[in-house]
Amino acid sequence: WPKTHSRGLIDRETEQRVTELMAGMSLEEKVGQMIQADLTTVRPGDLREYPLGSILAGGNSPPLGAPDRAPASVWIDTARAFRAASLEVRPGHTPIPVMFGIDAVHGNSKVVGATIFPHNIGLGAMHDPALMRRIGAATAEETAATGIDWAFGPTLAAPQDDRWGRTYEGYSESPALVKSYAGEMVRGLQGEPGAGRMLQSGHVAASAKHFLGDGGTTDGIDQGDTDVSERELIRTHAQGYVSAIPAGVMGVLVSYSSWQGRKMHGNDSLLTGVLKGQMGFDGFVVSDWNGHGQVPGCSSADCPAAVNAGLDMFMAPDKWKELYHATLAEARAGVIPPSRIDDAVRRILRVKFKLGLFEAARPWEGRSGVVGSSAHRALARQAVRKSLVLLKNNGRLLPLRAGARVLVAGEAADDIGRQTGGWTLSWQGTGNTNGDFPNGQSIYAGLRAALAAGGGSAEISVDGSFKRKPDVAIVVFGETPYAEMMGDLHTLEFQPADKPDLALLKRLKAGGVPVVAVFLSGRPLWVNAEINAADAFVAAWLPGSEGGGIADVLIGDAAGKPRHDFTGRLSFSWPKSAGAHHLTNGKQPYDPLFPLGYGLDYRQAVTLPKLSEESGVSAATWNVDRYFVNGHTPAPWGFESGPEDRVATRAVDAGGVQEAGREFRWNGLGSDSVALSGPAVDLRRQANGELSLMIKYRLDEKPAAPVQLAMRCDPRCDDAAALQLDTELAEAQVGQWRTLKVRLACFQEAGVDMARVSRPFEVTTRGRLALTLLSVQLTTDPSGTICLPRAVM
Ligand code: BGC
Ligand code: BGC
Numbered sequence: 001w002p003k004t005h006s007r008g009l010i011d012r013e014t015e016q017r018v019t020e021l022m023a024g025m026s027l028e029e030k031v032g033q034m035i036q037a038d039l040t041t042v043r044p045g046d047l048r049e050y051p052l053g054s055i056l057a058g059g060n061s062p063p064l065g066a067p068d069r070a071p072a073s074v075w076i077d078t079a080r081a082f083r084a085a086s087l088e089v090r091p092g093h094t095p096i097p098v099m100f101g102i103d104a105v106h107g108n109s110k111v112v113g114a115t116i117f118p119h120n121i122g123l124g125a126m127h128d129p130a131l132m133r134r135i136g137a138a139t140a141e142e143t144a145a146t147g148i149d150w151a152f153g154p155t156l157a158a159p160q161d162d163r164w165g166r167t168y169e170g171y172s173e174s175p176a177l178v179k180s181y182a183g184e185m186v187r188g189l190q191g192e193p194g195a196g197r198m199l200q201s202g203h204v205a206a207s208a209k210h211f212l213g214d215g216g217t218t219d220g221i222d223q224g225d226t227d228v229s230e231r232e233l234i235r236t237h238a239q240g241y242v243s244a245i246p247a248g249v250m251g252v253l254v255s256y257s258s259w260q261g262r263k264m265h266g267n268d269s270l271l272t273g274v275l276k277g278q279m280g281f282d283g284f285v286v287s288d289w290n291g292h293g294q295v296p297g298c299s300s301a302d303c304p305a306a307v308n309a310g311l312d313m314f315m316a317p318d319k320w321k322e323l324y325h326a327t328l329a330e331a332r333a334g335v336i337p338p339s340r341i342d343d344a345v346r347r348i349l350r351v352k353f354k355l356g357l358f359e360a361a362r363p364w365e366g367r368s369g370v371v372g373s374s375a376h377r378a379l380a381r382q383a384v385r386k387s388l389v390l391l392k393n394n395g396r397l398l399p400l401r402a403g404a405r406v407l408v409a410g411e412a413a414d415d416i417g418r419q420t421g422g423w424t425l426s427w428q429g430t431g432n433t434n435g436d437f438p439n440g441q442s443i444y445a446g447l448r449a450a451l452a453a454g455g456g457s458a459e460i461s462v463d464g465s466f467k468r469k470p471d472v473a474i475v476v477f478g479e480t481p482y483a484e485m486m487g488d489l490h491t492l493e494f495q496p497a498d499k500p501d502l503a504l505l506k507r508l509k510a511g512g513v514p515v516v517a518v519f520l521s522g523r524p525l526w527v528n529a530e531i532n533a534a535d536a537f538v539a540a541w542l543p544g545s546e547g548g549g550i551a552d553v554l555i556g557d558a559a560g561k562p563r564h565d566f567t568g569r570l571s572f573s574w575p576k577s578a579g580a581h582h583l584t585n586g587k588q589p590y591d592p593l594f595p596l597g598y599g600l601d602y603r604q605a606v607t608l609p610k611l612s613e614e615s616g617v618s619a620a621t622w623n624v625d626r627y628f629v630n631g632h633t634p635a636p637w638g639f640e641s642g643p644e645d646r647v648a649t650r651a652v653d654a655g656g657v658q659e660a661g662r663e664f665r666w667n668g669l670g671s672d673s674v675a676l677s678g679p680a681v682d683l684r685r686q687a688n689g690e691l692s693l694m695i696k697y698r699l700d701e702k703p704a705a706p707v708q709l710a711m712r713c714d715p716r717c718d719d720a721a722a723l724q725l726d727t728e729l730a731e732a733q734v735g736q737w738r739t740l741k742v743r744l745a746c747f748q749e750a751g752v753d754m755a756r757v758s759r760p761f762e763v764t765t766r767g768r769l770a771l772t773l774l775s776v777q778l779t780t781d782p783s784g785t786i787c788l789p790r791a792v793m
Contacts, residue, residue: 001234004241005280008194008248009354018349022342025094030345031328033096034307036286038317039063039078044085047098050324053348054099054150055082057110058289058317059427059483060690060782068783069425069436071112072146072371079147079365096349097357099205101150105169106544107380108142108151108371109424113438115142115376115545116420120155121522122387122541124171124571125599129184135383136188138376141202145370147362149355150205152253154185156240157210159523161220161581162572165487168421168522168542170215172571174596175239182208183243193248197356202364205355207251208244210288212270213237214255220581222485223256223294223685233259241279250283250351254311256291265303266295271310284312284347290688291315302326304335312344372439377546384540384549390566390600391574392537392608397514399556399563399602400472402454406447407470407513409461409504410477412520414444421522421542422483428780429481437545443476443518446548450555464504466511473508474554475534477501478520485685486625486780487522491617493578494525505533518550524570526578528593528611539570562602569599577616624683625691625778627676627760631660636679640759642672649674654698654774661698661772668704668768675763676776680714680756686778687744687754692785693761695740696774699732705767708791711747714758718751723788725763741779746787 022030032051039061042052062068063078079100086098108114117123117135126132136154143151155169158178171181189206191198198204216237217224226237241252252275255264264270265287275281292314293300301322306314307330316323330336352358364370390398400406412418417432419442425432434442441449448458459466464473478501479494495501508515517534519527522542531537540550553564573592575581580592593611600606627637631651639662641647646669654661664674683691693711707729710722723746732738748754761776 001274001278002238002242003278003280004245006248006282007246008192009250009282009350011194014350014353017353018346021094021096021349022345025345027331028328029094029096030341031324031331033345033348034313034327035320035324036101036313036315037320041318042320044081047082047085048088050321051093052098052320053096054101054313056101056315056317059103059110059423060780069112075111076147076366097352099149099352099355099357100147101152102143102148103153103423104139104143104148104151105153105155105423107139108146108148111142111146111371112425112436113372115372115380116424116437116440117380118383118387118544119168119421119522119542120171121168121572122543123383124177124181125389125541125568126383126386127177127569127571128386129180131383131386132181133184133188134379136185138379140189140204141364142371142376143204144199144202144364145367147365148204149199149357150207150251151189152207152209154182154206154208154244155210156182156208156244157215158236158239159215159220160236161217162492162523162575163489163581164215164217164220165222165482165489166214166484167572173573174571175236177571179239179243182240183247186244186247186249190248190250193246196354197359198354199356199362199364200359205250205351207253207286208241208249209253210255210257211241211252211275212255212264213259214257217257220488222488225258225261227260245279245281250354252281252283252285254285254287254291256288256294263295265292265306265311266309268309276310282347283351284344285310286313287311287315289315289317290319304330307336307340307344312347377439380544381546381549381552384543384546385552385564387541387543387568388550388553388566389539389568389570390536391539391594392531392534393600394535394607396605397472397516397535398554399560400554401456401560402451402555402558403456404451404471405456406451406458407461407464407466407473408444408447408458408476409464409473409508410475410501411462412443412478413462413476414442414460416440416442416545416547417481418478418520419443419543419547420545421481422487424481428483428486431781432481440545441547443547443550446551447474447555449548450551454555454558464508469511470513472514472516474516474518475501475505475508476518476520477504479522479525482522485689491578491615492524492526492575492581493615493617494527494530499529502529502533505530509533516554524572524574526575526615529613531608532610532613565603566599566601569597570594571596574598577614579615579617624681625686628662628773628776631662633676637676638678639674640677641674646670646672647674652772654772661774663700663772664770665701666765666767666769668766671764671766673762673764675712675759676761677759680758682755683744683757683760684754687748689780690743690745690782691778691780692741692743693747693776694779695761695776696737697740698737698772698774699729699734700772701768701770702734703729703765703767703769705765706791707763707765707769709742709788710762710764711752711757712759712762713753713756715756717753721747721751722764722791723747723750724791725788728788737774739784741785742788743785744778750790
C-alpha cells in the first residue's frame with residue numbers, strides 16, 4: 001500500500017485542547033459524538049437527551065419547517081438551531097458544536113439558488129486539476145455561507161463498469177486522473193492543509209468516498225462486491241486517496257460495497273490497518289447511510305463490529321436512538337474497548353477544532369451574494385465549456401454562425417432538471433422544474449441569448465416540428481435523472497425499448513435539416529444509431545445549472561469563427577457495443593469506439609464513417625422498478641389476471657394518450673386477482689432506500705367486497721401478507737385519477753421477503769370492481785407516501 005500521511009490535522013495545540021475537553025466528557029457524551037442523525041428524524045430538542053456529534057441532510061431530507069426544496073436562509077436557520085442546542089449551557093453537559101453535513105457534491109447542490117457545477121464525469125473531461133480546485137473553493141463558500149460545515153465529497157471512485165448508476169460521480173475510469181483531481185478538490189474545499197479555522201475562511205470539511213472499491217463492483221451493481229486482487233484494489237481504486245490524504249482530507253466515508261465478499265464497513269484490516277495505519281489517515285471514518293447495518297451480525301441500530309473495525313462515526317439516519325443506547329451499553333460492557341472509543345472521539349473533536357467549529361464568529365454564514373454568485377456561475381459556465389466532448393463534426397457543421405436560424409428540439413432542451421441530474425435538490429434529482437433553479441439557465445435559454453446577440457434566432461420546438469425550415473437543428477436529449485441504485489443498468493444501450501429521440505433526429509434529417517445532437521448523460525452509452533443520425537454529436541454529460549456554456553462553444557461569431565473551441569477529452573472510454581461494459585478492467589481487450597482522451601476540436605476536419613447499429617445484446621433489458629408504464633409492461637414484467645369471463649381487461653386511452661391505460665373489470669364470480677408478475681427480483685435495497693410502490697389509477701366502479709393489495713414472492717412467502725385497499729378505494733371517486741404510494745417497508749413489515757419479489761403488484765377481490773391502471777412502478781419521491789392496514793384473511 002502507498003505510504004502517505006494526513007497533512008495539517010495533528011498539531012500540539014489542537015491535541016492539547018482535545019485532551020482537555022475529553023477529560024470532562026462522560027461516556028454518554030463520547031458515544032453521542034460518534035453518532036450522526038438525519039434531519040427527517042431528529043429535532044434540535046433531541047440533543048438534550050442525545051448528545052449527538054453530527055447532523056446530516058440526506059438526499060431527500062428537507063431543512064426544518066420546509067416541505068422539501070428550500071433556499072439558503074432556511075438551511076441557515078436549521079443549522080443554527082441544531083448548533084445552539086448542542087452548545088446549550090446546562091449542568092452536566094459539555095457544550096460541543098454539532099457538525100452539519102450535506103451532499104454538496106456538485107456545488108452545494110441541495111440548496112435552491114446554489115450554483116450547480118457539472119457532475120464529476122464532466123469535470124474529469126476538462127483534464128484540469130487547477131480548475132477543479134477553484135470549483136472546490138466555490139462549492140465550499142456556498143456551503144459555508146449556508147451554515148453547513150461539511151461536504152460529503154469528493155467521490156474518488158474510478159468506475160470500471162459504466163452500467164453503475166454512480167458512474168457520473170467519478171471523475172474518470174483512469175486512476176491517474178482521479179489521483180490528479182482528488183488532492184486539488186480537497187484543497188479547494190478545505191483550503192491549504194494546516195491553515196486552520198477553515199469555516200472562518202469560507203472552507204468546509206471534505207470527506208473522500210467511498211472507501212474502498214466502490215467503482216469496481218461486479219457488473220457495476222451498486223453496493224455490490226469488488227472481486228479484485230489486492231494489487232488491483234491499490235492500483236485502480238485507492239489512487240484518489242493517495243493525494244486526498246496528504247491534502248488533509250478530514251473525513252472518509254466507508255463504501256457500501258464489499259471487497260472479496262466482505263463488507264467494507266466491517267473490514268478492520270482495510271479501515272484500520274491500511275487507511276489509518278499504512279496510509280496515515282488522521283481524520284475520522286464515517287459509515288454510509290445505515291451501511292454498518294449490512295455487516296453480518298449487525299443491524300442499522302446496533303453494530304459494535306464496525307466500531308471495532310475502525311469506524312469513528314455512524315451515519316445513522318433513523319435508528320440513532322437505538323444505536324446510541326446499544327453502543328453505550330457495548331462501551332460500558334467493554335465489547336468496544338475504551339481505547340477505541342477515545343480514539344474515535346479524538347479524531348472527531350480534532351476535526352471540529354481544526355474546522356473552526358468552536359469559534360463563535362462565522363463570517364461566511366449568511367454572507368450575502370455568495371450562494372449562486374455571478375463569479376461562481378461564471379466559473380461553472382467555464383467548466384461546462386471545458387467539459388464538452390465533440391465526438392462527431394461531419395462537414396464541419398459546428399460552430400454555427402451567430403446569425404443562424406436554429407430550431408432547438410428535444411425534451412432536455414429547456415429543462416434544467418435534466419441538465420443537473422441526480423443529487424440535485426432531491427436525492428435522485430427527480431421532480432425538479434426550471435422554477436427550482438432561480439439562478440440557472442437552460443441550454444435553450446443560453447442558445448437563444450447567444451443567437452439573439454449575433455442577429456440569429458432560436459426557436460424551441462420539443463418535438464422538432466416547424467413551420468419554416470430552420471438553417472439547422474440542435475437536439476438536446478439523453479438520460480433522465482437518477483442516482484445510486486436507480487441508475488444501474490443491465491446494458492449500455494440508450495433507450496433500449498423504443499427510441500423516441502432517435503426518431504426525432506431522423507425526422508429532422510429526413511426534412512433536410514442539418515442536425516447537431518447534444519447528449520446529456522451520466523456515462524458513455526451505446527448511441528451508435530443516434531450518432532449516425534446526427535451530423536455533429538456532443539457529449540455534454542450533466543452540465544449543471546449553467547446551460548449557457550453549451551452555446552459558448554457551439555455558436556461562433558457572425559462569420560462562423562469559434563468563440564471557444566472544444567478542449568474537453570473523454571475521461572471514460574466510449575463503448576463500441578451495448579455489451580462492452582467494462583473496458584479497462586482487463587477482462588476484455590481494450591477496444592472502445594472512442595478511447596480515453598478522445599475528442600475532436602475545430603482545428604481538425606474528421607469525417608466519422610457510419611457506425612454499426614448492431615447493439616451486441618438482446619433488446620430486453622432487465623428492470624426491477626417499472627412494471628407498467630405508457631401502456632406497456634417492460635420486460636421482464638407482464639400482467640396476469642383471472643379468466644376473461646371473471647376479470648375482463650382491455651387497453652384504453654388514458655390521460656389523452658392512446659392505449660396508455662389498462663382497464664380491469666371483476667365480475668364478482670369468485671376471488672380473483674390482477675397481478676404484474678415476473679421472475680423473482682431483489683428489492684431489499686429499494687425497501688431500505690424508502691422507495692414506494694406507486695400506482696396511478698382510476699376507479700371505474702366501486703368495490704362490492706373487500707379488496708386487498710399484495711406483493712408475492714417466489715418461492716412463496718407469507719400468504720397473509722396482504723394490505724387492505726378498502727379505505728383508499730372508499731376515498732376514490734369514480735372517474736377520477738388518483739396516485740397511491742405505498743412504502744415498500746409496509747409490505748416488508750407485513751411479511752413480504754423483499755429478496756425475492758415475483759409479483760410486485762396484486763389486487764384481489766371476490767366482488768364486482770372496475771378500475772383502470774395508468775402506471776405501476778417504484779418511486780423515490782417521498783411525498784404523500786402511506787402504509788395501508790394489514791388485511792384480515
Ligand atoms: C450515499 C453517499 C451519501 C449519503 C448521504 C449514501 O446513500 O452512498 O454517497 O453521501 O448517502 O446522503
Ligand atoms: C440516500 C439518502 C436518501 C435516502 C432516501 C439513501 O440511500 O443516500 O441520501 O435521502 O436513501 O430515503
